[in-house]
Every structure is written in C-alpha cells, then in structure tokens.
Amino acid sequence: MVTVRQYGGHSAEERRLVRRERLVEAAIRVYGEIGYRNATVKAVCEAAELTERYFYESFEGSEALLIAAFETVSHRLIECLDRIRAEHAGGADERCHAVLRTYFQALKDDPVAARLFVVEISRVGPAVDESGAALLREFGELLSRTLAPNAGARLKKAELVRAGVVGAVLEIAKVWIRSGYAKSVDAVASEAMKICRVLAP
Numbered sequence: 001m002v003t004v005r006q007y008g009g010h011s012a013e014e015r016r017l018v019r020r021e022r023l024v025e026a027a028i029r030v031y032g033e034i035g036y037r038n039a040t041v042k043a044v045c046e047a048a049e050l051t052e053r054y055f056y057e058s059f060e061g062s063e064a065l066l067i068a069a070f071e072t073v074s075h076r077l078i079e080c081l082d083r084i085r086a087e088h089a090g091g092a093d094e095r096c097h098a099v100l101r102t103y104f105q106a107l108k109d110d111p112v113a114a115r116l117f118v119v120e121i122s123r124v125g126p127a128v129d130e131s132g133a134a135l136l137r138e139f140g141e142l143l144s145r146t147l148a149p150n151a152g153a154r155l156k157k158a159e160l161v162r163a164g165v166v167g168a169v170l171e172i173a174k175v176w177i178r179s180g181y182a183k184s185v186d187a188v189a190s191e192a193m194k195i196c197r198v199l200a201p
Contacts, residue, residue, distance in 0.1 A: 020058040020068075022048040027069040032112030036066055036124065063124060067131045073113045074135045077106055078142065085146045096146045096196055100169070100189040107173055108181050118173050140166040147200045161198060168195045 026048035030039045041062060045052050059065045084102045088095040107114035140162030169192050176188050183191075 016057060019048075019050055019054050022050060023055060023058060023065065024068050024072050027065050028073060029112060031066065031069060032115045035115075036062075063128055066124060067128055070128070070131060071135070074138075077103070077113075078135070078138055080106065081139075081142055085142065092147045092149075092200060093193070093197075096143065097189055097193050099143070099146050100192050100196065101185055103169075104173065104176070104185045104188045104192070107177065108185060111177070114173075114177060118170065118177060136163070136166045136170070139169075143169075143196055144199050147196065158199065165195055165198055168192075 023044060027039075027044050030044050030047050034043075039062075041052055041055050044065065045055055055065070059068070081099050081102055084099050085095060088098050090098070107118065140159075143165065144158060144162055172188065172192050172195075176183065
C-alpha cells in the first residue's frame with residue numbers, strides 16, 4: 001500500500017500543481033509587461049516568489065512555460081467568447097458583433113494578456129507556433145459557429161477561409177493595439193465584422 005505524504009493538508013502533487021499555476025500566472029504578467037524575449041527564468045520565478053528549482057520541476061524550458069501561459073490566456077478568452085455566442089439571443093450578425101466586441105474589449109481591458117495573446121506568441125519556435133495555430137483554428141471555428149450555427153459539415157470545407165478571416169482579425173487587433181486603442185471597441189468590432197461575414201452561409 002502506497003502512502004501519500006501530506007504537507008499542511010495537501011499532497012506533494014497538489015503543492016506542485018499550485019507552484020506550477022503560480023509560475024504560469026507570473027509568466028503571463030512578466031511576458032506581457034516586458035516581452036518573452038526580454039524575460040528570464042529568474043524574473044518569472046521572482047514574480048512567482050519561487051526559487052528556480054521549482055521552475056524545472058514543472059517545465060523543460062522557457063518555451064514550455066510560454067506555451068502554458070499562452071494556452072491559459074487563450075482558453076480563458078475562448079471560453080468567454082463561447083458563452084457570449086451561446087447566450088446571445090439576436091441574429092447571426094448581432095451575435096458575431098457581440099463576440100467580436102467582447103474579444104476586442106478583453107484585449108483593451110487586459111493589455112498585459114493582450115500582448116501575450118497577440119504579439120509575444122509569434123515566431124518563437126515550432127512548438128509555440130503549433131500552439132498558436134491550434135488556438136487560431138479554435139477561434140475560427142467559434143466564429144463560424146457564431147455566423148452559421150447549423151453549418152455542420154461545411155465547417156471543414158471552409159478551413160482555409162476561416163484561417164484567412166482569423167488572420168485578418170488578428171492583424172486588426174495588432175494594428176489597434178499599436179495605435180494605443182485609438183478607435184472605440186465598437187468601431188473596431190464593426191471593421192472586423194466586415195471580414196467575418198465571409199464565413200456566413
């Protein structure tokens with residue numbers, strides 16, 4: 001019979017998972033504030049108030065932590081957007097505009113996470129690129145479901161079109177962020193909506 005050691009009422013594995021989460025949240029802040037390429041493992045560990053040995057307990061290297069941070073930010077946003085899509089009672093155009101407005105508002109409200117989500121993920125390495133590509137596919141599928149909830153098998157056929165639409169929406173976000181959020185959220189969502197209508201049946 002294996003005995004699991006407890007520390008303060010928590011197992012060693014539970015404590016490791018808590019430390020991992022602290023490192024991910026610290027990485028989101030650090031990468032968003034100073035950029036992934038300017039950050040060190042030491043800086044992230046200091047922000048998490050952990051020693052560097054705990055970093056290597058959970059991550060093979062900085063790219064693995066970047067992926068974890070990016071996926072954490074991305075999944076939070078996608079889950080929020082999907083709730084808006086599911087709960088909105090309007091027509092397809094209104095529903096998609098609400099999703100886009102929520103997306104751009106989230107980028108404006110949390111510029112630290114926005115930098116990680118939109119800027120820091122690009123051109124780091126193959127594993128990071130694949131994580132980013134997976135998120136963009138998920139975002140594209142969400143937009144397709146928003147504009148064409150009964151599309152079914154047509155979703156697969158529109159894969160290349162979705163990729164183009166999501167790439168364009170992401171570029172709009174980059175330009176908007178670089179402008180210091182010069183246009184209103186509604187205005188930017190309306191501009192992105194012009195492109196997203198391509199996904200309508």
